[in-house]
Amino acid sequence: MSENLDKSHVNEAGESKSAASEEGQKGALECSDEALQEKVKSDSPSPLRVGRPHSSPPRLVTVEELLETAKGVTNMALAHEIVVNGDFRINAVELAEGSLEKRVKEIVHKAFWDCLSVQLSEDPPTYDHAIKLVGEIKETLLSFLLPGHTRLRNQITETLDLELIKQEAENGALDISKLAEFIVGMMGILCAPARDEEVKKLKDVKEIVPLFRAIFSVLDLMKVDMANFAISSIRPHLMQQSVEYERKKFQEVLEKQPNSLDFVTQWLEEASNDLLTQKCKHALPAGGGAAGSGDAPLLTAASVQNYAYLKLLKWDHFRRPFPETVLMDQPRFQELQLQLEQLALLGAVLLVTFSTSAPAVSGHAGFAEKLKTVVKILLADVHLPSFQLEDALTSIGEKVCLEVSSCLSMCGSSPFSVSKETVLKGQIQALASPDDPIRRIMESRILTFLETYLASGHQKLLPTVPGGLGPIQKELEEVAVKFVRLVNYNKMVFCPYYDEILSKLLLRS
Numbered sequence: 226m227s228e229n230l231d232k233s234h235v236n237e238a239g240e241s242k243s244a245a246s247e248e249g250q251k252g253a254l255e256c257s258d259e260a261l262q263e264k265v266k267s268d269s270p271s272p273l274r275v276g277r278p279h280s281s282p283p284r285l286v287t288v289e290e291l292l293e294t295a296k297g298v299t300n301m302a303l304a305h306e307i308v309v310n311g312d313f314r315i316n317a318v319e320l321a322e323g324s325l326e327k328r329v330k331e332i333v334h335k336a337f338w339d340c341l342s343v344q345l346s347e348d349p350p351t352y353d354h355a356i357k358l359v360g361e362i363k364e365t366l367l368s369f370l371l372p373g374h375t376r377l378r379n380q381i382t383e384t385l386d387l388e389l390i391k392q393e394a395e396n397g398a399l400d401i402s403k404l405a406e407f408i409v410g411m412m413g414i415l416c417a418p419a420r421d422e423e424v425k426k427l428k429d430v431k432e433i434v435p436l437f438r439a440i441f442s443v444l445d446l447m448k449v450d451m452a453n454f455a456i457s458s459i460r461p462h463l464m465q466q467s468v469e470y471e472r473k474k475f476q477e478v479l480e481k482q483p484n485s486l487d488f489v490t491q492w493l494e495e496a497s498n499d500l501l502t503q504k505c506k507h508a509l510p511a512g513g514g515a516a517g518s519g520d521a522p523l524l525t526a527a528s529v530q531n532y533a534y535l536k537l538l539k540w541d542h543f544r545r546p547f548p549e550t551v552l553m554d555q556p557r558f559q560e561l562q563l564q565l566e567q568l569a570l571l572g573a574v575l576l577v578t579f580s581t582s583a584p585a586v587s588g589h590a591g592f593a594e595k596l597k598t599v600v601k602i603l604l605a606d607v608h609l610p611s612f613q614l615e616d617a618l619t620s621i622g623e624k625v626c627l628e629v630s631s632c633l634s635m636c637g638s639s640p641f642s643v644s645k646e647t648v649l650k651g652q653i654q655a656l657a658s659p660d661d662p663i664r665r666i667m668e669s670r671i672l673t674f675l676e677t678y679l680a681s682g683h684q685k686l687l688p689t690v691p692g693g694l695g696p697i698q699k700e701l702e703e704v705a706v707k708f709v710r711l712v713n714y715n716k717m718v719f720c721p722y723y724d725e726i727l728s729k730l731l732l733r734s
Contacts, residue, residue, distance in 0.1 A: 305467065305553050307460060308460065308463055309554070309711060309714055314456075317449050341437070352390075359387065363381060366385075366412070366415065368451070369447065370415070384407050385404070409427045412443060417450045420450065468714075475550070486550075488546045493723065496532045500524055500528065527680075529730075530723060538562050538675070551715055561711075565671055567607050569664060571601060571604060571697055572667045573656050573661075574618075575596065575597060578596065578629065581645060582629045586636075589636060597697070599624055600621055600625070603621050604617060614657045615657045629641050630646075666693070667693065670692070670693060674691055675709075
């Protein structure tokens with residue numbers, strides 16, 4: 226009916242259940258992504274690779290080499306996902322309603338259970354199918370056990386002894402209900418707390434065929450639980466080896482495709498040039514003449530890398546190729562970019578609202594959080610292609626004015642005048658333009674905060690949030706933690722390649 230969970234995963238889970246081990250790795254690394262999302266996004270947008278001005282001559286490779294390379298990249302992506310995504314989970318497969326696969330599965334299962342029902346209703350009953358099911362259930366239960374579960378292993382092995390069960394069936398002495406009762410009881414012992422309710426419901430099923438169907442349904446859920454437990458348990462050990470593993474796999478790709486660092490080189494070179502230009506401008510005296518010493522400001526490899534990663538948060542993913550070393554994390558950087566854009570808009574709306582309305586509003590307990598929740602809801606779909614920012618800001622302006630008027634009324638303050646409403650709505654509507662001064666200030670301060678945090682190394686404390694970002698501090702810090710951990714991990718994996726590229730770039734600067 227269903228495949229058993231690989232026992233090696235269970236053993237690894239048992240040997241590495243210690244939370245202390247995982248905490249130790251987190252402290253040493255500070256770079257696994259705790260929030261995000263869902264599944265390995267193997268269908269992430271790939272950049273259109275055009276215009277390689279510095280590319281090496283292409284090398285002919287065989288189909289076997291390409292397949293082997295693809296397999297290596299797939300394994301690397303999975304290991305990377307498990308390490309950097311603290312929320313990585315395996316989910317039970319749900320076939321689409323009405324799909325051919327679902328209909329075929331339902332037909333096959335119905336035929337099987339109908340056959341079992343016919344066998345058990347014979348006189349005397351035939352237990353061939355039932356014994357096969359018991360055998361599969363036995364193997365599944367054993368796969369859930371940890372190495373130290375000797376007593377439970379003995380109980381399952383002795384009670385679900387298939388040879389003994391066959392002899393009892395041949396002699397008409399088999400009590401299938403008693404076996405089902407033992408199975409349900411053992412499932413209650415081995416299941417995760419989240420499955421207690423499902424197992425409890427099994428005890429209310431009295432007919433054998435429906436009971437076995439329900440048992441297999443719950444066992445499938447328990448397999449998923451055990452797989453996720455194994456993943457969380459091996460994460461610290463995988464983290465220890467993943468840096469070398471990913472670097473090795475990338476090196477294999479690089480050997481087959483020598484131009485696989487072209488876009489990384491362009492990315493770092495552009496960051497270096499931008500940073501040097503900024504430093505030169507700041508170094509100029511007030512009169513606009515040359516700096517006193519005439520020396521160009523010095524750049525460091527760390528500052529260039531940090532600035533390069535900040536550039537990924539303003540990347541044009543549809544027109545520009547993404548650097549090769551961060552290609553697996555492109556969906557993460559896209560997600561972070563969208564979150565920061567939403568935060569900049571949210572912060573800007575709150576800033577103009579509190580600036581325009583009476584002081585009583587900004588100081589009113591709970592109003593800021595309420596207003597923030599309202600605006601976040603109206604900006605929730607900012608990532609969708611169909612999202613129209615102008616329309617959303619119009620709705621936000623209307624809603625914000627209503628909330629301000631309501632708050633002023635509750636506080637007993639003077640009503641929000643029509644002229645102030647018009648001004649506030651206009652300021653909010655103006656945020657639709659990327660060049661709006663308030664929006665640009667918020668974006669600049671957000672990037673400054675991220676840059677400061679990134680430069681602070683592995684310090685536990687977050688830097689002080691710049692002025693005007695107080696209302697969105699919590700959300701900003703959550704994004705910052707994800708961003709910095711992702712960047713630090715990427716640096717650890719690819720530092721030899723970055724160092725080699727930057728050593729040449731910085732010599733020329």
